[in-house]
Amino acid sequence: MAQSKDDGNPFGEGGELDNPFQDPAVIQHRPSQQYATLDVYNPFEAREPPPTYEPPVPAPLPPPSAPSQSSRKLSPTEPKNYGSYSTQASAAAARAELLKKQEELNKKAEELDRRERELQHAALGGTSTRQNNWPPLPSFCPVQPCFFQDISMEIPQExxxxxxxxxxxxxxxxxxxxxxxxxxxxxxxxxxxxxxxxxxxxxxxxxxxxxxxxxxxxxxxxxxxxxxxxxxxxxxxxxxxxxxxxxxxxxxxxxxxxxxxxxxxxxxxxxxxxxxxxxxxxxxxxxxxxxxxxxxxxxxxxxxxxxxxxxxxxxxxxxxxxSNPAVRTAAANAAAGAAENAFRAP
The missing domain is CATH 1.20.120 (Four Helix Bundle (Hemerythrin (Met), subunit A))
Structure with a gap:
């Protein structure tokens, strides 16, 4: 009786089915020296002892260099480095702002001094105590100055x-x-x-x-x-x-x-x-x-x-x-004359 193909050895050379243990995915995971498993690991096998511990050799110290610019002392005539360019620019801007404020304060102080002089003149009697100085004529001239003029004292700064x-x-x-x-x-x-x-x-x-x-x-x-x-x-x-x-x-x-x-x-x-x-x-x-x-x-x-x-x-x-005395006197005289004429009228 002829043997059927299904009754043959599946792992034989002539079988239709290939040997599963010959699969490349299985073969690459077989025990080897590179892939040690529990089956091939022998705990009683003699091994070389680990090397003894040796402290690391210290690195050689760098040669002494010249002192840095920041650590050395600057001479009195040498300019100091205060930082980067942006820092110096901000310091210069702050200094300019302070100078501007100082100038404004000086102007205000001059204005206050001028006002104080005006108040002193007013307290002493106003314009009656001030001597006219314009036009600037010599003392022996029979014509005396007619006006008082002082721009720095009487006129505001602006x-x-x-x-x-x-x-x-x-x-x-x-x-x-x-x-x-x-x-x-x-x-x-x-x-x-x-x-x-x-x-x-x-x-x-x-x-x-x-x-x-x-x-x-x-x-x-x-x-x-x-x-x-x-x-x-x-x-x-x-x-x-x-x-x-x-x-x-x-x-x-x-x-x-x-x-x-x-x-x-x-x-x-x-x-x-x-x-x-x-x-x-x-x-x-x-x-x-x-x-x-x-x-x-x-x-x-x-x-x-x-x-x-x-x-x-x-x-x-x-x-x-x-406020003119002459005008007030003339107005009072006119009012008195009108009232007198009104009473005299029949």
């Missing part, structure tokens, strides 16, 4: 530069009028038909020099000294007219007594030297006109920041009028 600039502007305008007088005199010497211009130049020097000081410089000075809205309005009205006059002086209409551009060009045909002198005066007048317009705008901006107003100016004017 407005002193503006007031000083306006004072220099007035001085420059006076000097320009004197040069204009000389230029018109030279023009009259060259051409006798310019006599009217020379006469008017004399009038302008005598008229504009004191009037400009009294009419627009003093109101500006008093406006910044006492924060007076009324004086600000007076200054703006008169100084605007002064700026228009500066422009006319720079233009130099012939026969008006101003050595402006037109007058200089007319005289250029007659005499070159006199024309050059008149051109210099015209340039001077032009510079003054430009500076006057700039200062008018700057003072107007300062005026807007002070909180002044037209209503405040009206109040100051009314208070000033009624």
């Amino acid at each position: 407005f002193q530069k503006t007031v000083s600039t306006m004072y220099y502007l007035w001085m420059c305008s006076t000097l320009a009028l004197l040069l204009n007088f000389l230029a018109c005199l030279a023009s009259f010497c060259v051409d006798s038909s310019n006599g009217s211009g020379f006469g008017l130049s004399v009038l302008w020097v005598l008229l504009f020099t004191p009037c400009s000081f009294v009419c627009w410089y003093r109101p500006m000075y008093k406006a910044f000294r006492s924060d007076s809205s009324f004086n600000f309005f007076v200054f703006f009205f008169i100084f605007f007219a002064q700026d228009v006059l500066f422009v006319l002086q720079a233009i130099g209409i012939p026969g008006w007594g101003f050595s402006g551009w037109i007058s200089a060009l007319v005289v250029l045909k007659a005499n070159t030297a006199v024309a050059v002198l008149m051109l210099l005066v015209a340039l001077f007048f032009t510079s003054i006109a430009v500076l006057g317009i700039v200062m008018l705008k700057r003072i107007h901006s300062l005026y807007r920041r002070t909180g002044a107003s037209f209503q405040k100016a009206q109040q100051e004017f009314a208070a000033g009028v009624f």
Whole structure:
């Protein structure tokens, strides 16, 4: 009887099923020297004793080096290193901030000293104890100073530069009028038909020099000294007219007594030297006109920041009028006369 294929040895060479113990996954886990298991481990097998403990050999010490920069002492003249660049920058910024605060404190101290001097003057009798010092005239002159002026004492710190600039502007305008007088005199010497211009130049020097000081410089000075809205309005009205006059002086209409551009060009045909002198005066007048317009705008901006107003100016004017003894006496006399006429009426 023939043997079936199923009755054959499954582990034989000719069997259909392979030997499971020949599987590569099983073969790689068989006991070996690399993979010791409990089956191959013999506890009674003689083994070599472990090596004796030996202490590690200490490493050699590094050679002595030069002392570091931080440990050595610095000489008195050697600059110190306070840290990195960022640290030095922050220290410099803090130092600059301290200097700025110190400057502000100094300004406040000067302002307090000025206020204290004003209070002392007021306690001693106000303006009656102060001696006038402007214009600075010698003691033997029969005419004495008419005004008291001290910008560093009477004007606040933030407005002193503006007031000083306006004072220099007035001085420059006076000097320009004197040069204009000389230029018109030279023009009259060259051409006798310019006599009217020379006469008017004399009038302008005598008229504009004191009037400009009294009419627009003093109101500006008093406006910044006492924060007076009324004086600000007076200054703006008169100084605007002064700026228009500066422009006319720079233009130099012939026969008006101003050595402006037109007058200089007319005289250029007659005499070159006199024309050059008149051109210099015209340039001077032009510079003054430009500076006057700039200062008018700057003072107007300062005026807007002070909180002044037209209503405040009206109040100051009314208070000033009624505080005047002459006005009060005249008003009282008028009221008494009206009352007497009312009683006499039938």
